[in-house]
Amino acid sequence: MKRIALLGCGSMxxxxxxxxxxxxxxxxxxxxxxxxxxxxxxxxxxLNNKPEIVENSHLLSSQHIDIVVEAASQDAVKDVALSVxxxxxxxxxxxxxxxxxxxxxxILSDACKDFKKTIYLPSGAIAGLDGIKSVKSELESLSxxxxxxxxxxxxxxxxxxxxxxLDKIDSITTIFDGTAKEAVSLFPANINVAALLSxxxxxxxxxxxxxxxxxxxxxxxxHIEASGKFGKMTFTIENFPDKNNPKTSRLAILSAIETLKxxxxxxxxxxx
Amino acid sequence: MKRIALLGCGSMxxxxxxxxxxxxxxxxxxxxxxxxxxxxxxxxxxLNNKPEIVENSHLLSSQHIDIVVEAASQDAVKDVALSVxxxxxxxxxxxxxxxxxxxxxxILSDACKDFKKTIYLPSGAIAGLDGIKSVKSELESLSxxxxxxxxxxxxxxxxxxxxxxLDKIDSITTIFDGTAKEAVSLFPANINVAALLSxxxxxxxxxxxxxxxxxxxxxxxxHIEASGKFGKMTFTIENFPDKNNPKTSRLAILSAIETLKxxxxxxxxxxx
Numbered sequence: 051m052k053r054i055a056l057l058g059c060g061s062m063x064x065x066x067x068x069x070x071x072x073x074x075x076x077x078x079x080x081x082x083x084x085x086x087x088x089x090x091x092x093x094x095x096x097l098n099n100k101p102e103i104v105e106n107s108h109l110l111s112s113q114h115i116d117i118v119v120e121a122a123s124q125d126a127v128k129d130v131a132l133s134v135x136x137x138x139x140x141x142x143x144x145x146x147x148x149x150x151x152x153x154x155x156x157i158l159s160d161a162c163k164d165f166k167k168t169i170y171l172p173s174g175a176i177a178g179l180d181g182i183k184s185v186k187s188e189l190e191s192l193s194x195x196x197x198x199x200x201x202x203x204x205x206x207x208x209x210x211x212x213x214x215x216l217d218k219i220d221s222i223t224t225i226f227d228g229t230a231k232e233a234v235s236l237f238p239a240n241i242n243v244a245a246l247l248s249x250x251x252x253x254x255x256x257x258x259x260x261x262x263x264x265x266x267x268x269x270x271x272x273h274i275e276a277s278g279k280f281g282k283m284t285f286t287i288e289n290f291p292d293k294n295n296p297k298t299s300r301l302a303i304l305s306a307i308e309t310l311k312x313x314x315x316x317x318x319x320x321x322x
Numbered sequence: 323m324k325r326i327a328l329l330g331c332g333s334m335x336x337x338x339x340x341x342x343x344x345x346x347x348x349x350x351x352x353x354x355x356x357x358x359x360x361x362x363x364x365x366x367x368x369l370n371n372k373p374e375i376v377e378n379s380h381l382l383s384s385q386h387i388d389i390v391v392e393a394a395s396q397d398a399v400k401d402v403a404l405s406v407x408x409x410x411x412x413x414x415x416x417x418x419x420x421x422x423x424x425x426x427x428x429i430l431s432d433a434c435k436d437f438k439k440t441i442y443l444p445s446g447a448i449a450g451l452d453g454i455k456s457v458k459s460e461l462e463s464l465s466x467x468x469x470x471x472x473x474x475x476x477x478x479x480x481x482x483x484x485x486x487x488l489d490k491i492d493s494i495t496t497i498f499d500g501t502a503k504e505a506v507s508l509f510p511a512n513i514n515v516a517a518l519l520s521x522x523x524x525x526x527x528x529x530x531x532x533x534x535x536x537x538x539x540x541x542x543x544x545h546i547e548a549s550g551k552f553g554k555m556t557f558t559i560e561n562f563p564d565k566n567n568p569k570t571s572r573l574a575i576l577s578a579i580e581t582l583k584x585x586x587x588x589x590x591x592x593x594x
Contacts, residue, residue: 162590163588168589168590170591171590172456172593173452173593179593180451180452180593181445181559181573184444188572249590249592269553280562281573282558282559283557285449285555285556286557287554289552300553301553304456304460307456308456308458316439320451321455321522322451
């Protein structure tokens with residue numbers, strides 16, 4: 051029975067906590083923390099097995115637990131990830147964008163080896179990372195094209211220096227065409243997908259990102275192309291938003307839960 | 323440093339052994355077995371760190387090792403898998419078709435829980451299993467269409483009761499359209515891919531398989547479609563054959579090596 055601590059009691063954290071509470075796999079949620087005391091209290095109220103609310107995020111990994119699940123923010127990752135490993139606990143990270151900072155990635159990668167602990171990054175709103183990491187050493191090109199409704203792109207930093215009027219788009223329109231490194235700062239809502247793909251493959255400078263606006267779609271679609279000596283892979287993932295949290299794809303929540311389930315279970319584990 | 327025993331010293335086993343021998347990840351190959359003494363001797367000769375050749379396959383898991391890697395045959399899986407787990411060792415299986423026998427799957431799944439050990443199944447010649455297992459509970463349909471050159475289909479049991487003459491095919495032709503359960507007995511060369519997809523998703527009776535012959539292709543192409551409440555995923559994997567073993571896709575070898583590397587390393591692990 052694995053003992054889990056949860057950092058972040060928002061929509062994603064709540065769905066993970068409710069799944070653990072349903073006893074679907076051998077795990078118990080023992081401790082939680084959220085910067086908002088109201089959020090953590092509200093979560094605990096919903097659960098049958100009440101976890102303890104700790105006073106600050108660093109107190110999660112000093113408890114008798116196996117893994118800390120981060121569902122908070124990039125800043126939370128930067129703040130606690132290293133101390134989780136130093137406290138000899140595993141870590142699952144949802145805010146993957148934090149690892150695009152190479153110095154942070156290297157520090158955490160070394161810490162995994164030093165403390166013999168593992169950081170888990172679920173596949174998020176995309177899929178096919180099993181294939182991409184297998185062919186990593188032979189990859190010649192890697193790209194992702196994301197298509198969303200114009201309203202889902204609103205507020206992105208990109209539009210501060212652009213003439214594009216999202217309200218006037220009446221057919222599929224290319225908004226951005228560049229590298230993952232450029233994309234993550236200009237389109238924060240896309241950061242986890244671009245970061246995951248970059249980290250799995252050939253890095254954010256060599257990974258191409260295109261962002262399209264489609265006024266006639268109700269889904270977020272990611273189209274990934276990878277090619278090299280092994281052959282070629284193309285993956286198209288059409289995601290409906292989660293009904294509890296329209297900003298998140300249903301798949302992102304399901305892949306987080308599946309990753310945690312795999313961690314907690316002695317089982318036949320399918321997939322690279 | 324993980325200690326690895328290898329069951330099967332053919333082409334796949336040899337490539338895995340050479341990778342371990344190259345010290346690419348923290349592992350050492352300590353014991354090997356092959357039904358052909360010549361095959362095991364020939365493999366040992368190629369390695370810098372010489373593993374011990376054991377006298378029979380059951381002696382692999384009674385050694386001081388962490389994991390047995392099977393790269394032999396379905397029969398070998400049926401013969402040794404349970405005793406590997408009973409000896410408290412992990413197991414990586416390449417001949418995944420063996421698990422389509424439901425009684426074997428259930429016995430091994432229970433044994434993983436009883437002995438707190440894990441069986442690993444690499445993604446093989448396909449990809450996207452991270453996504454499919456995440457949405458397993460919401461899957462409404464799952465299919466795979468495999469396209470190969472007619473010569474790659476020769477010798478399949480299917481043709482014993484078919485009028486199709488593979489030598490006369492001059493354009494893309496549908497050879498088979500049915501369930502994975504039917505396909506695995508009729509097309510043995512396709513068994514691992516169909517078995518993997520069935521086990522990941524909704525079982526071999528509900529997984530659709532189509533097999534096409536294309537006289538103008540030099541690749542094996544797998545096209546997977548999965549749909550449900552979450553949305554839809556399509557994966558197209560175009561594989562070149564491995565140059566050392568034309569019957570195997572390069573990706574199948576790379577995914578086996580990646581799975582083993584992940585098992586052996588304390589690292590940041592990407593993907594569900």
